[in-house]
Amino acid sequence: MKTQYLGVKFFPVAVLGVGIYCSGLLQAQTSPLDTTTFVVMGEGLAAGMANFGLSTTVQTGSFPALVAAQLKTAFPQPLIQPPGIGDVVGYPMREAILPVYPQGTVRVFQSQPNPNDDAPTVFVLNLSIPGLKLADSVLMRPVPPIIQQKNMKQTVVNMILGFPQLFFQRPVPLWTQFDYAKAMFPTLSLVELGFYEALDAAVAGDPTRMPDPAAFAATYGTVVRGLRDLQAQVIVTTIPNPFDTAYFATPDIAASVVATSPFILTAGYHITGQDYITRNGMQAISSQFWKRTLGPLPAGSVVTAAVAADITSRINALNAQIVSAAKANNAVVYDLNAFFRKLRVSGMQVGTRTVTADYLGGFYSLDAVYPGTTGHALIANDLLSFINQTYKTSFPTVNVQAIAAADPVMSYQKPAGGSFGARMLGLDINEP
Numbered sequence: 001m002k003t004q005y006l007g008v009k010f011f012p013v014a015v016l017g018v019g020i021y022c023s024g025l026l027q028a029q030t031s032p033l034d035t036t037t038f039v040v041m042g043e044g045l046a047a048g049m050a051n052f053g054l055s056t057t058v059q060t061g062s063f064p065a066l067v068a069a070q071l072k073t074a075f076p077q078p079l080i081q082p083p084g085i086g087d088v089v090g091y092p093m094r095e096a097i098l099p100v101y102p103q104g105t106v107r108v109f110q111s112q113p114n115p116n117d118d119a120p121t122v123f124v125l126n127l128s129i130p131g132l133k134l135a136d137s138v139l140m141r142p143v144p145p146i147i148q149q150k151n152m153k154q155t156v157v158n159m160i161l162g163f164p165q166l167f168f169q170r171p172v173p174l175w176t177q178f179d180y181a182k183a184m185f186p187t188l189s190l191v192e193l194g195f196y197e198a199l200d201a202a203v204a205g206d207p208t209r210m211p212d213p214a215a216f217a218a219t220y221g222t223v224v225r226g227l228r229d230l231q232a233q234v235i236v237t238t239i240p241n242p243f244d245t246a247y248f249a250t251p252d253i254a255a256s257v258v259a260t261s262p263f264i265l266t267a268g269y270h271i272t273g274q275d276y277i278t279r280n281g282m283q284a285i286s287s288q289f290w291k292r293t294l295g296p297l298p299a300g301s302v303v304t305a306a307v308a309a310d311i312t313s314r315i316n317a318l319n320a321q322i323v324s325a326a327k328a329n330n331a332v333v334y335d336l337n338a339f340f341r342k343l344r345v346s347g348m349q350v351g352t353r354t355v356t357a358d359y360l361g362g363f364y365s366l367d368a369v370y371p372g373t374t375g376h377a378l379i380a381n382d383l384l385s386f387i388n389q390t391y392k393t394s395f396p397t398v399n400v401q402a403i404a405a406a407d408p409v410m411s412y413q414k415p416a417g418g419s420f421g422a423r424m425l426g427l428d429i430n431e432p
Helices: 013-028 063-071 134-139 152-161 177-183 195-204 213-228 251-257 262-269 279-290 305-328 336-346 373-391 400-405 420-425
Strands: 003-005 008-010 038-042 188-192 233-237 276-278 332-334 348-350 353-355
Touching: 038 063, 038 177, 063 188, 063 373, 134 177, 134 213, 177 213, 188 213, 195 305, 213 233, 213 305, 233 305, 233 373, 251 262, 251 279, 276 279, 305 332, 332 373, 336 348, 336 373, 348 373, 348 400, 353 373, 373 400
Parallel strands: 038 188, 188 233, 233 332
Antiparallel strands: 003 008, 348 353
């Protein structure tokens, strides 16, 4: 049973929900893990954000999509036409504008089994939204008008959670991310939330921007409990530490990116070896080198070691709350924070190359915050290994080498010549 509105297939929510829910209950009696309906609540990382925007470029290869393919479960996504939508923390906010070439509908019209039916399905299962905070997941809902020039996040919420409901002239449900997830009656859910809050605080260099642990715990518990009440298996992820991403680099690491020596960075900019230089800071330093100048860096270029330690401590406190909420509701915890840390400390092997967390190191896209497709494949395989170990399953892993062969991020090259910065500045320094 289906009806058509504006060429879009619409299945009554109650019928769809009951059908999936009953199916989930029946299969749960014979299997500890039912992958019939896999729903993801997340922010930019789980959405497939990369290279300063959300678009099909990485969405189709995001780690939730890769996991769903290995689980052999349908996973419709709100695919967005390039160059994409959404903002990345740490960069200038963009205005939301009416689509212009090469965008048309913004939301991609996916092909259907019937070649004569090219309308997109109404419901999507990857509900992840760039810039979404945990509190937003239970509060923000689509609001007309669809495109809000001064509010990119609301526009993205409208395009993902409010499509096509906002086009209708009749009352229809306008769900929050949490409402939407429950309406799909998931049999398996993944919750990846809290990373944006950590990024926001780290980029601003302001520990007070981190959420209060008690308030965070209350909301997180509501989300996990609400999904578990539907008999869904729930996997929650810990929050990665932004200082393990390519957006932040110690002077030793930054020196390899701007092709100079750590001594020039620490002495020339009066920072310690334990401070962090941001991606924008590295860009500013490179610009100064080309201009043969050395001067104060713009705001947001350096985060001190003390501030980084404070933010890290607060992230650890939130992760403790996530673990507690999972334990209280019989959910399981995938340690995404540990994965990011392992990548930062030792890198990961892909064929003959070691992929690192450095900027231009093969894992992160040009925004230095979100991975490219190879990075997503590595996360997917780690998560699949966790699922197999936890649920005693044997889902196959992803062919990372095949994905890496087509990933432009793997072709990025750091500049050569460790004394480049000194040469450009005309310095003659006897480095220690």
